Amino acid sequence: MYKVIRNHPSALQIYQNKLLESGEITKEDIDKINNKVLSILNEEFLASKDYVTQRRDWLSAYWAGFRSPEQLSLQSVTGVG
DSSP states (O other): HHHHHHSSSSSSHHHHHHHHHTTOHHHHHHHHHHHHHHHHHHHHHHHTTTTTGGGTTOOOOTTTOOOOOOHHHHOOOOOOO
16 A cells, blocks of 8 residues: 555646646746745745744733633533532
């Protein structure tokens, strides 16, 4: 089964082939799009190395209706008395 999955084309490859066969796009267009996406991903990856999170970025802000697991365990009605 793993061999079958490994040899099956990816969703991207299938879609690219479909677009090429229909004539909606050329191989050069696909290459340009792929290069642009890879460029954006690489730039963001490099920028992420210098990113410093702010405390407010990670769950420290108030979320209306949000309860911690400890609070939820105290409020759960289990039917066991």
